[in-house]
Amino acid sequence: MTQAAGPDVTPYDALLLLSFGGPEKPEDVVPFLENVTRGRGIPRERLEEVGEHYFLFGGRSPINDQNRALLAALREDLAGAGIDLPVYWGNRNWDPYLADTLRQMADDGVTRAAVLPTSAYSSYSSCRQYRENLADAVAEVEGAPRLDRLRQYFNHPGFVEPVVDATLAALAELGESAREDAELVFVTHSIPTEMARTSGPEGDAYVAQHRSVMAEVVERVRLETGRRPAHELVYCSRSGSPHVPWLEPDVNDHLETLAGRGVGSVVMVPIGFVSDHMEVIYDLDTEAMATAERLGIRAARAATPGVDPRFVAMVRDLLVERAAAERGEDPEQAAVGSIGPWRALCAPGCCPNPRGPRPALCGMPE
Numbered sequence: 001m002t003q004a005a006g007p008d009v010t011p012y013d014a015l016l017l018l019s020f021g022g023p024e025k026p027e028d029v030v031p032f033l034e035n036v037t038r039g040r041g042i043p044r045e046r047l048e049e050v051g052e053h054y055f056l057f058g059g060r061s062p063i064n065d066q067n068r069a070l071l072a073a074l075r076e077d078l079a080g081a082g083i084d085l086p087v088y089w090g091n092r093n094w095d096p097y098l099a100d101t102l103r104q105m106a107d108d109g110v111t112r113a114a115v116l117p118t119s120a121y122s123s124y125s126s127c128r129q130y131r132e133n134l135a136d137a138v139a140e141v142e143g144a145p146r147l148d149r150l151r152q153y154f155n156h157p158g159f160v161e162p163v164v165d166a167t168l169a170a171l172a173e174l175g176e177s178a179r180e181d182a183e184l185v186f187v188t189h190s191i192p193t194e195m196a197r198t199s200g201p202e203g204d205a206y207v208a209q210h211r212s213v214m215a216e217v218v219e220r221v222r223l224e225t226g227r228r229p230a231h232e233l234v235y236c237s238r239s240g241s242p243h244v245p246w247l248e249p250d251v252n253d254h255l256e257t258l259a260g261r262g263v264g265s266v267v268m269v270p271i272g273f274v275s276d277h278m279e280v281i282y283d284l285d286t287e288a289m290a291t292a293e294r295l296g297i298r299a300a301r302a303a304t305p306g307v308d309p310r311f312v313a314m315v316r317d318l319l320v321e322r323a324a325a326e327r328g329e330d331p332e333q334a335a336v337g338s339i340g341p342w343r344a345l346c347a348p349g350c351c352p353n354p355r356g357p358r359p360a361l362c363g364m365p366e
Contacts, residue, residue: 006082007316009323014086014105014113015078015315016147017071018098018130021091022061022277028094029054032061035093050239053282063277064094066306067118070275073307077316085319086110092133099137106143113145114319115362118274120154122342123191123199123206127152128351131360138361148326149362150318152342154209155216155335158314159305163213163271164220166302170267171225173300178265183230184221185254186214187288188272189279190235193245195354201347207233207247209339213271216337233271236283251284252291259295266292269302274311276304 023032029051030044037047054061067089074087086108090101105113115134119126131149138144153159171179188210191199199206210233222228234254235247249257251268258266268288270280284301292299305311317334322344324331333341346363357366 006078006084007320008327009083009085009319011112011326012085012114012148012319012323014088014110014145015074015319016101016105016113016115017067017074017087017089017118018115018134019067019089019091019118020063020277021094022063023054023094024060024064026055026059029059032094053278056286057281061278062281063275064091066275066277069307070118070312073312074315077309077312081316083316088113090137092130098133099140102137102141102144105145106141110145113147114322115147115149116315116318117149120152120159120274121188121206121209121272122152122351124195124351124353125191126189126206127346128353128360131346131362132353132358134361135359139359147361148322149344150315150322151333151344152209153314153318154213154342155337155339156314156318157334157336158310158317159274160213160216160336161310162305162308163269163302164217166304167217167221167267167269168224170269170300170302171221174265174267174298178298180227181263182265182267183232183258183263184218184269185251185266186210186217186231186233186269186271187236187251187284188233188270190238190247190250192240192354193247196247199351201343201350210271212337212339217269217271236288237279251288255288255291255295255297259297263297265298267300267302270304273304275306280304
């Protein structure tokens with residue numbers, strides 16, 4: 001018996017998983033941080049200080065292993081859906097480097113690939129910088145395939161629903177007495193306030209997108225538990241000059257505020273992250289948990305989507321959706337919350353580079 005053909009994904013002949021990258025052994029840590037901060041004038045002493053976060057975990061970031069797991073899950077999901085499509089993986093800042101992956105794709109005869117960045121929201125650092133890296137890599141690789149980035153997925157059900165269930169699971173972890181009054185602390189990566197102001201085609205998209213997802217999660221928690229928990233959006237992982245304003249409050253400062261109000265229990269929801277990489281296991285699981293313990297606050301941390309089957313299936317959904325649109329069809333676009341489906345092509349001037357214009361792929365002509 002022949003297997004029925006899966007969804008049509010033409011014109012694509014590959015899927016590319018695009019991620020940040022991370023060190024895999026202690027001697028990788030400072031060179032990796034030099035890659036991340038190149039051109040910003042950050043002294044090596046500061047990089048070595050930040051590197052101590054990695055050395056707490058053996059000098060190895062968890063992000064590459066998480067991407068390997070996601071890669072395997074994507075391949076299994078596509079095959080299970082009857083989609084015969086190779087899946088590649090390239091990083092912005094560490095091996096496997098994006099340009100090397102594009103060379104392999106070109107050697108394999110790939111001509112056009114859909115790209116999934118492991119970043120769900122709109123800002124320079126979470127969107128356009130990925131697009132600039134794509135442009136750099138394509139310029140470096142002769143015969144590189146055409147690349148189309150899949151749309152931002154912060155409000156796709158496959159991202160939001162695992163967050164809801166993880167929040168409910170973390171509330172249950174607190175125990176009955178603690179969870180009755182527990183507050184939700186939604187956490188994402190801080191960025192400079194000017195970068196946040198210019199994010200998206202009309203500005204302020206970064207915070208608006210997070211707040212929309214936060215509201216959706218809170219409402220679904222209310223429907224499940226019968227109680228609307230108090231909640232706030234806070235930030236972690238601030239870096240750069242102390243003279244440059246960044247989004248606040250920091251998660252640790254917010255915990256101090258909650259303790260001052262007498263709040264006894266919280267669930268930290270890492271709404272800005274797709275997997276448990278360093279910003280989660282250090283900034284939340286290590287630093288913020290220590291702050292909560294010092295303040296006498298009972299705390300639990302909700303899981304990130306990781307390789308939740310709904311998140312993995314979301315990638316397939318976005319791939320099929322974009323392929324249909326490229327064929328001139330009008331596919332349905334799944335989205336929840338107050339903001340509709342995000343556009344596939346970034347508008348001119350969207351999420352500008354704070355250091356000046358640079359070429360970027362996957363957008364409208366500028």
